[in-house]
Amino acid sequence: MSNNVWPPVPTNEDDHGREARLAAEREAKRISDEIDRALEQERQDLRKNRPQTKILLLGQAESGKSTMIKNFQIFFCPSQFAAETDAWRTVIHLNLARFVNYVLQLLSTTGGKADPNARMLQMRLSPLKQVELILSRAINAESPSQLSSPTEDSSRPTWRPRPAPEVSIRGGTGWKGLMRRRRGSSAVKSPAISDELENARQILDACKDDIVALWQSPTLRALEDEGMDLHHHARYFLDNAARVADKSYTPTTDDILRARLRTLGVEEYRMTMETAAEKGADWVFYDVGGSRNQRAAWASYFDDVNAVIFLCPMSGFNQRLQEDSSVNRLFDSMELWETVCKSKLLGNAMFILLLNKADLLYAKLKAGVKFEDYVASYHGRPNKAEYVADYLREQMILTHRTCSPKRRQLHAHVTCAIDTNVMGAVLNSIRDSILVVILKQTTLL
Numbered sequence: 001m002s003n004n005v006w007p008p009v010p011t012n013e014d015d016h017g018r019e020a021r022l023a024a025e026r027e028a029k030r031i032s033d034e035i036d037r038a039l040e041q042e043r044q045d046l047r048k049n050r051p052q053t054k055i056l057l058l059g060q061a062e063s064g065k066s067t068m069i070k071n072f073q074i075f076f077c078p079s080q081f082a083a084e085t086d087a088w089r090t091v092i093h094l095n096l097a098r099f100v101n102y103v104l105q106l107l108s109t110t111g112g113k114a115d116p117n118a119r120m121l122q123m124r125l126s127p128l129k130q131v132e133l134i135l136s137r138a139i140n141a142e143s144p145s146q147l148s149s150p151t152e153d154s155s156r157p158t159w160r161p162r163p164a165p166e167v168s169i170r171g172g173t174g175w176k177g178l179m180r181r182r183r184g185s186s187a188v189k190s191p192a193i194s195d196e197l198e199n200a201r202q203i204l205d206a207c208k209d210d211i212v213a214l215w216q217s218p219t220l221r222a223l224e225d226e227g228m229d230l231h232h233h234a235r236y237f238l239d240n241a242a243r244v245a246d247k248s249y250t251p252t253t254d255d256i257l258r259a260r261l262r263t264l265g266v267e268e269y270r271m272t273m274e275t276a277a278e279k280g281a282d283w284v285f286y287d288v289g290g291s292r293n294q295r296a297a298w299a300s301y302f303d304d305v306n307a308v309i310f311l312c313p314m315s316g317f318n319q320r321l322q323e324d325s326s327v328n329r330l331f332d333s334m335e336l337w338e339t340v341c342k343s344k345l346l347g348n349a350m351f352i353l354l355l356n357k358a359d360l361l362y363a364k365l366k367a368g369v370k371f372e373d374y375v376a377s378y379h380g381r382p383n384k385a386e387y388v389a390d391y392l393r394e395q396m397i398l399t400h401r402t403c404s405p406k407r408r409q410l411h412a413h414v415t416c417a418i419d420t421n422v423m424g425a426v427l428n429s430i431r432d433s434i435l436v437v438i439l440k441q442t443t444l445l
């Protein structure tokens with residue numbers, strides 16, 4: 001029998017063992033299908049019986065849309081958020097394994113192969129390839145794109161490695177539910193998957209000292225000088241590798257907010273509010289994939305939404321789009337905002353603008369990067385985060401006023417979506433403004 005199947009078929013299995021395994025798999029599938037049917041029924045009942053508040057999150061890739069969803073859960077549906085911790089551990093481990101594999105791949109194609117210490121670490125960390133495979137399959141993540149190969153990029157003036165690949169998931173796969181069931185916390189326990197996940201955790205634990213040694217090695221610093229392109233969240237998880245790879249690891253709220261799972265298509269999140277004022281109310285969020293090739297799918301969700309939350313990552317002013325390196329990220333965001341403001345289908349929705357990644361904007365300006373070097377119209381103004389944020393806010397409010405098909409409310413906030421200390425107040429304000437709009441829309445005011 002081929003071993004190209006998942007889970008792998010034991011090679012030393014006799015007829016009796018095979019029969020028992022197939023029976024166990026049939027039973028697990030039957031229970032899994034039953035749960036799926038029950039969940040679908042529950043969803044349909046909810047849809048039929050309750051008024052829902054529909055909120056659409058828009059913005060370019062990496063603007064922080066999915067991170068905002070996590071914030072809504074943290075503040076308004078804490079028990080739902082807590083129930084998903086295990087699923088996030090798998091994502092975080094996958095983030096870590098993929099970054100280490102990316103670095104190892106770079107080492108094998110650059111000067112790093114001359115360093116005997118790096119070569120030894122490379123060998124010792126080779127089991128992480130298997131870890132990446134197991135974890136990707138567990139959450140049905142998309143395979144890493146061609147971008148993972150550190151080949152020459154002709155659009156760049158000098159040789160630079162391609163950016164580290166991200167973990168992507170297609171909307172609608174219900175991966176969190178899948179993980180809950182696979183982890184065996186509910187009725188279905190798939191021994192093969194549980195064993196594989198356990199195995200992956202053991203390997204990560206055994207590799208943790210070597211991951212730390214690799215991350216701290218001078219060869220890595222040299223790679224950084226050559227232009228190794230690691231995302232902020234990659235640095236965060238590599239800085240915390242000893243804790244994250246430990247077998248007793250449970251993700252903290254901060255870790256989950258940093259975990260990156262690129263959205264493909266549109267993911268729907270249903271939250272039944274657990275907090276006092278709106279307890280029991282159903283809020284439905286549509287979280288879209290933000291890269292350019294994903295945007296065509298947005299329009300079909302424009303109908304019938306109560307509120308639009310648009311995220312503009314302010315720190316993108318000196319960056320280019322990953323999908324088109326000729327386009328400045330901030331300009332793309334501004335253009336996108338104008339298009340969204342003009343949409344007639346969204347004419348009746350309330351708009352919330354989040355000028356996000358304030359922490360990264362602050363850090364860049366403090367390090368001496370000049371905003372006016374990238375945005376000529378800012379010429380002569382102070383290179384300080386609060387002035388830049390005010391400027392962007394004014395520009396975007398003006399666009400909203402001039403481009404909207406009719407007069408409409410807009411609430412704007414400066415945010416840092418990974419900082420729960422500041423997000424509480426912003427979320428309460430967003431919730432209040434949405435509640436007022438719902439009341440108005442249902443003609444109670």
Ligand SMILES: Nc1nc2c(ncn2[C@@H]2O[C@H](COP(=O)(O)OP(=O)(O)OP(=O)(O)O)[C@@H](O)[C@H]2O)c(=O)[nH]1
Pocket residue numbers: 059060061062063064065066067068232233257258259260261262263264288289290291356357358359360415416417418
């Ligand atoms: N430093 C910092 N990081 C942030 C902030 N908001 C989000 N992030 C991080 O930015 C990365 C991208 O955030 P996501 O929420 O996945 O972005 P998205 O808009 O959903 O991106 P797509 O799914 O590709 O459209 C994640 O690693 C987040 O942790 C912020 O305010 N500051």
Ligand SMILES: [Mg+2]
Pocket residue numbers: 065066067261262263287288289
């Ligand atoms: Mg997303």
